Amino acid sequence: xxxxxxxxxxxxxxxxxxxxxxxxxxxxxxxxxxxxxxxxxxxxxxxxxxxxxxxxxxxxxxxxxxxxxxxxxxxxxxxxxxxxxxxxxxxxxxxxxxxxxxxxxxxxxxxxxxxxxxxxxxxxxxxxxxxxxxxxxxxxxxxxxxxxxxxxxxxxxxxxxxxxxxxxxxxxxxxxxxxxxxxxxxxxxxxxxxxxxxxxxxxxxxxxxxxxxxxxxxxxxxxxxxxxxxxxxxxxxxxxxxxxxxxxxxxxxxxxxxxxxxxxxxxxxxxxxxxxxxxxxxxxxxxxxxxxxxxxxxxxxxxxx
Numbered sequence: 001x002x003x004x005x006x007x008x009x010x011x012x013x014x015x016x017x018x019x020x021x022x023x024x025x026x027x028x029x030x031x032x033x034x035x036x037x038x039x040x041x042x043x044x045x046x047x048x049x050x051x052x053x054x055x056x057x058x059x060x061x062x063x064x065x066x067x068x069x070x071x072x073x074x075x076x077x078x079x080x081x082x083x084x085x086x087x088x089x090x091x092x093x094x095x096x097x098x099x100x101x102x103x104x105x106x107x108x109x110x111x112x113x114x115x116x117x118x119x120x121x122x123x124x125x126x127x128x129x130x131x132x133x134x135x136x137x138x139x140x141x142x143x144x145x146x147x148x149x150x151x152x153x154x155x156x157x158x159x160x161x162x163x164x165x166x167x168x169x170x171x172x173x174x175x176x177x178x179x180x181x182x183x184x185x186x187x188x189x190x191x192x193x194x195x196x197x198x199x200x201x202x203x204x205x206x207x208x209x210x211x212x213x214x215x216x217x218x219x220x221x222x223x224x225x226x227x228x229x230x231x232x233x234x235x236x237x238x239x240x241x242x243x244x245x246x247x248x249x250x251x252x253x254x255x256x257x258x259x260x261x262x263x264x265x266x267x268x269x270x271x272x273x274x275x276x277x278x279x280x281x282x283x284x285x286x287x288x289x290x291x292x293x294x295x296x297x298x299x300x301x302x303x304x305x
Contacts, residue, residue: 033077034059037084037102038128047072054078084131088113091139091189103128104135118142141187144198151177153206163214165261165304166248174209177202217250218305225278227251227299228269229286239266239280243303251279253289254298260288261304 029044032053047053051061051068061068063080081100088095090113101107105125108115115121118140123133153174163169180201186194232239243249243264252259262285269277279301283292290297 030072030074030076032072032075034080035077036080037082037130045072050078054080084129084133086129086131086133086135088135088137090137099129101129104133107135108137113137116140139189143185143187145183145185147181147183148203149179149181151179151202151204151206153177154208156208156210157213158210159215160212161215163212164216164218165214166263167214169212170209171212172208172210175207177204177206179203219250219302220305221303222300223278224254224298224300226274226276226296227279227281227286227289227301228274228277228296229281229283229292230268231283232266233282234284235265235282236260236262236285237265237282238262238285239268240264240301241268241271241278248304249279250302250304251281251285252300252302254300256289258289260285 029046031042031044033040033042034054034057036059043053043057045053045056047056049068049072050064050066050070053072054061054064054068059080060082063082065079065081083098083100085096085098086107088097088107088111097107097111099107099110101110103125104121104123104127107129108121108125115137116139120138120140122136122138153176155174158171160169180203181197182199184196184198185192230239238249238251240249245265247264248261249264250259250261262281266280269280271277277296279299286292286297289299
C-alpha cells in the first residue's frame with residue numbers, strides 16, 4: 001500500500017516541478033510593415049499590440065490610422081499619418097500650415113487651391129511632403145494687349161550762311177506718327193516676363209521737320225590764354241568767366257591750329273586762382289585738342305556774334 005502511495009505522489013509532483021522549472025516556450029516573431037509617409041519598412045517583432053511595436057520603433061502611436069490597442073498580426077501593415085509643416089507661396093503670397101497630406105497635390109486639394117493649366121508648381125504635384133517643404137505656385141497668365149506707340153519724326157537741318165552761327169529756325173514743324181501694336185504678354189505672378197509682337201498697324205506716318213541752322217561766323221571778341229578741362233555735361237560745351245550762357249565761342253589750339261566751336265553753359269574758371277585760364281572746356285571738347293593728362297593747353301577764344 002505504501003509503495004502504491006509513493007508512486008502516485010511521484011506522478012503528481014514531477015509535472016508540478018517541470019511546470020515551474022522548465023524554460024518558457026518562445027513565441028514566433030511576427031513580420032509587420034510600417035508605412036511612415038514616404039518611408040516604408042518591414043520589422044520583426046514580438047510585440048502584442050500596435051502601440052507596443054510603434055513605441056519600440058520610437059514612433060508616436062497617436063499618428064497611426066488604427067488603434068494602439070489593436071493586436072499585431074502576421075503581415076500587418078501599419079500606416080502613420082505624421083503631420084508636417086509646409087510653406088505655400090502662391091503667386092508671391094506666403095502661408096504656413098500643418099497638414100497630414102501625403103503629397104504636394106494632396107495638400108493643394110486639401111486647401112482648395114486651384115491651378116490653371118499654365119500655372120507651374122515646384123516641386124511637382126506627386127512629390128512627397130516633408131517638414132519645412134516650400135511649395136511654390138507661379139501663376140502664369142497670357143493676355144493679348146493692344147498698345148499705341150508714337151513714331152518719332154525725322155529732323156532735316158539746312159545750313160543757312162545768312163544766319164549767325166548757332167541760330168536755329170523751324171521752317172516746317174514735324175509731326176509724330178502713330179502705330180498700333182498687338183502683343184501677347186506673359187505675366188508671372190502679376191509681373192510681365194515676356195512679350196511677343198503679334199500684329200503692327202501704322203495709323204499715321206510721321207511728318208519730317210525742316211530747320212535752318214546758321215553758319216555765319218562773325219567775331220565779336222578775341223582773347224588768348226590757357227584752357228583747362230572738367231567733367232560736367234559730357235558735351236561740346238564750356239565754362240567762361242563772363243560770357244552769357246547760350247553764347248558760342250570758337251576755340252583754336254595755338255599749337256595745332258585746330259578749331260572747334262563750343263556752347264557756353266557754365267561759369268569758370270576762377271581767375272582769382274588761375275588768372276592765365278580763359279576757358280574751362282568740358283572733357284569731351286578738351287580731348288579734341290589733347291589728352292586729358294595734358295592738364296591745360298594754350299588757346300585762342302573767339303566770341304561769335
